[in-house]
Amino acid sequence: MVNMSTEITAMTEDSRVAVLREKYIVRILLLITALTYVGTIRFDFVHDDFPVIVNNPFLRAWHYAPQYFVSSLWKQMAPSAVANYYRPIFLIFLRMNYALFAVRPLGWHLFAIGLHLLVTWLTYLVVRKMTGQFTTAWLTALIFGVHPIHHEVVAWVSGTPDSLFAVFFLLAFWAYLQSLEGSKGLWMSLSCALYALALLSKETAIVLPALVFVHAWIGYRPPENESSPGYGGRFLRAMTYAVWFLPVALLYLLARDKVLSGLGHSLESVSPLAWLSTLPSILLFYVKHWFLPFGFSEYYDLFYQPKLNFGHVIFPALILIGLGAAAWISRKRLGTKAVDNAAAWIVIPLLPALDTFVFWHNELVHDRYFYVPSIGAALLIALIIERAAETRLGLFGQPTHVVVAGLALAVLLASFTGWTVYFWRSDYALFTRAHQIAPLNENAMNNLSMELMGRGDIEGARALLETGYQKDPTDFHFPLNLGRLYYGRGEYQKAESYMLEAKQLAPELADPYLFLGQIELRQHRVKEAQENLRLAVNLNPYSAQNHTIYGIVLASNGDCVNADQQFEAALALEPGDALTQRQMSRCRAALSPSTLPATKPGQL
Numbered sequence: 001m002v003n004m005s006t007e008i009t010a011m012t013e014d015s016r017v018a019v020l021r022e023k024y025i026v027r028i029l030l031l032i033t034a035l036t037y038v039g040t041i042r043f044d045f046v047h048d049d050f051p052v053i054v055n056n057p058f059l060r061a062w063h064y065a066p067q068y069f070v071s072s073l074w075k076q077m078a079p080s081a082v083a084n085y086y087r088p089i090f091l092i093f094l095r096m097n098y099a100l101f102a103v104r105p106l107g108w109h110l111f112a113i114g115l116h117l118l119v120t121w122l123t124y125l126v127v128r129k130m131t132g133q134f135t136t137a138w139l140t141a142l143i144f145g146v147h148p149i150h151h152e153v154v155a156w157v158s159g160t161p162d163s164l165f166a167v168f169f170l171l172a173f174w175a176y177l178q179s180l181e182g183s184k185g186l187w188m189s190l191s192c193a194l195y196a197l198a199l200l201s202k203e204t205a206i207v208l209p210a211l212v213f214v215h216a217w218i219g220y221r222p223p224e225n226e227s228s229p230g231y232g233g234r235f236l237r238a239m240t241y242a243v244w245f246l247p248v249a250l251l252y253l254l255a256r257d258k259v260l261s262g263l264g265h266s267l268e269s270v271s272p273l274a275w276l277s278t279l280p281s282i283l284l285f286y287v288k289h290w291f292l293p294f295g296f297s298e299y300y301d302l303f304y305q306p307k308l309n310f311g312h313v314i315f316p317a318l319i320l321i322g323l324g325a326a327a328w329i330s331r332k333r334l335g336t337k338a339v340d341n342a343a344a345w346i347v348i349p350l351l352p353a354l355d356t357f358v359f360w361h362n363e364l365v366h367d368r369y370f371y372v373p374s375i376g377a378a379l380l381i382a383l384i385i386e387r388a389a390e391t392r393l394g395l396f397g398q399p400t401h402v403v404v405a406g407l408a409l410a411v412l413l414a415s416f417t418g419w420t421v422y423f424w425r426s427d428y429a430l431f432t433r434a435h436q437i438a439p440l441n442e443n444a445m446n447n448l449s450m451e452l453m454g455r456g457d458i459e460g461a462r463a464l465l466e467t468g469y470q471k472d473p474t475d476f477h478f479p480l481n482l483g484r485l486y487y488g489r490g491e492y493q494k495a496e497s498y499m500l501e502a503k504q505l506a507p508e509l510a511d512p513y514l515f516l517g518q519i520e521l522r523q524h525r526v527k528e529a530q531e532n533l534r535l536a537v538n539l540n541p542y543s544a545q546n547h548t549i550y551g552i553v554l555a556s557n558g559d560c561v562n563a564d565q566q567f568e569a570a571l572a573l574e575p576g577d578a579l580t581q582r583q584m585s586r587c588r589a590a591l592s593p594s595t596l597p598a599t600k601p602g603q604l
Contacts (some may be wrong), residue, residue, distance in 0.1 A: 033145030345376025544574035
């Protein structure tokens with residue numbers, strides 16, 4: 001009895017040590033991940049951060065929050081344009097951050113790092129429960145955490161929808177895994193609630209039921225009385241879990257259809273053959289960026305292939321087939337179920353990104369689209385490392401070769417990541433890098449030209465815009481920005497010609513009308529200017545700048561009553577704006593007391 005008691009005590013002590021060791025290893029991998037991205041806290045806002053955060057009037061107060069659920073993500077920029085993004089929970093998180101940090105980039109970047117750390121930790125939890133292996137779990141999380149393919153999601157504040165939805169997505173899947181051990185109703189109800197939050201954070205979460213179905217199919221254990229594989233029973237068991245999510249998905253799709261006037265809108269006219277011909281290049285792009293993690297950018301020169309060819313279609317397809325065959329051959333050695341789950345986590349979360357019809361032709365790929373799929377890729381690499389040699393416990397209670405290989409790989413990837421994210425430090429660095437990597441990409445040309453204009457390099461900007469304009473005259477950005485350039489140079493006839501072209505290409509956008517109004521003012525064509533500015537306000541009533549400029553024109557034309565209304569609208573969107581307040585004061589000074597609007601105490 002004494003010996004048995006001693007053995008039980010020893011086993012208890014060993015388990016406590018093991019648990020403590022696991023906690024320290026997980027903390028170390030999270031620390032390594034945090035250190036990899038800590039340099040981003042010095043970065044400024046860049047690119048879409050300005051329209052989404054800095055200049056977004058709907059983030060200024062909580063009373064706008066209900067509107068997040070009945071409007072698109074880009075409502076403040078182009079309320080009349082076709083929209084494909086319905087992300088109210090993401091907007092809620094932006095509002096929370098704005099309340100905490102306003103327009104100070106430091107807090108926003110800390111938030112982005114914190115989200116990525118949370119996803120890394122949840123990756124560990126999900127893989128730990130899915131495989132039952134601690135070594136596989138921490139190694140997967142470490143590789144995921146430091147891989148440079150996540151540069152967009154962590155270094156760019158506007159890239160955080162991917163990490164935000166991943167938090168809810170992983171929690172929903174973890175709750176489903178918990179339901180396999182008991183209390184199915186409770187855990188699956190929680191999983192469905194988290195699934196709803198994931199969907200309202202980013203639309204790509206829609207694939208969770210498919211991932212649950214595949215996991216339940218892979219993990220199916222037939223009853224003892226079944227001598228055959230029992231595919232019917234396997235299908236029914238998998239469906240009993242997947243169907244839980246279908247009502248949530250249906251309600252989401254109904255809401256999305258109502259708000260966006262459709263489930264999705266094609267932005268390009270592309271034939272199914274062109275899409276199919278381009279698919280191998282898209283898939284190989286993500287494989288290449290995962291296994292050869294360098295040459296990253298915000299934009300890439302990957303475009304639709306109108307017909308079959310060897311370099312962009314057949315050759316990439318052959319490489320993908322070869323990689324698939326290698327993974328299939330290695331299934332038994334690496335663990336059949338683990339490899340199948342890794343493949344499912346790569347393929348299924350990537351499926352929404354393959355619906356390129358809802359993307360512009362110059363944005364078919366982005367590294368952020370591989371954020372959640374990279375969990376599966378990291379699991380596959382972890383399995384390869386773990387099975388590379390005979391398991392012998394050595395360092396920290398873990399196989400020596402796994403610890404050494406894992407840390408060496410982490411240091412290498414973290415070094416690549418630290419170098420990669422550096423171009424996110426400013427708009428100029430970001431767009432210069434984008435143009436270097438993707439010299440044919442129209443977005444890279446336009447964005448860099450605007451930066452060059454801001455730096456006074458007018459000729460450099462003009463050369464880029466003229467090149468892009470000749471390459472793709474249907475892209476409204478080129479005539480719009482050429483119009484801006486010539487307006488700045490005082491060449492109003494040229495500026496007007498380009499702006500009229502931009503208006504014809506994008507009649508639903510306010511910017512061409514706004515600039516036309518300013519150009520016409522310079523030419524003393526007040527009535528025409530007033531009409532174009534009125535149209536700009538109607539097309540985008542959520543721009544304080546539009547209201548202010550229109551108000552100034554109305555006031556200069558002696559219409560201070562209507563001008564005052566425009567200034568009021570501008571200050572409602574941008575409280576405390578000094579220019580608008582000065583113009584309002586001048587306008588009200590010119591009005592007689594009887595024509596002044598009712599003023600609240602403390603209000604101008």
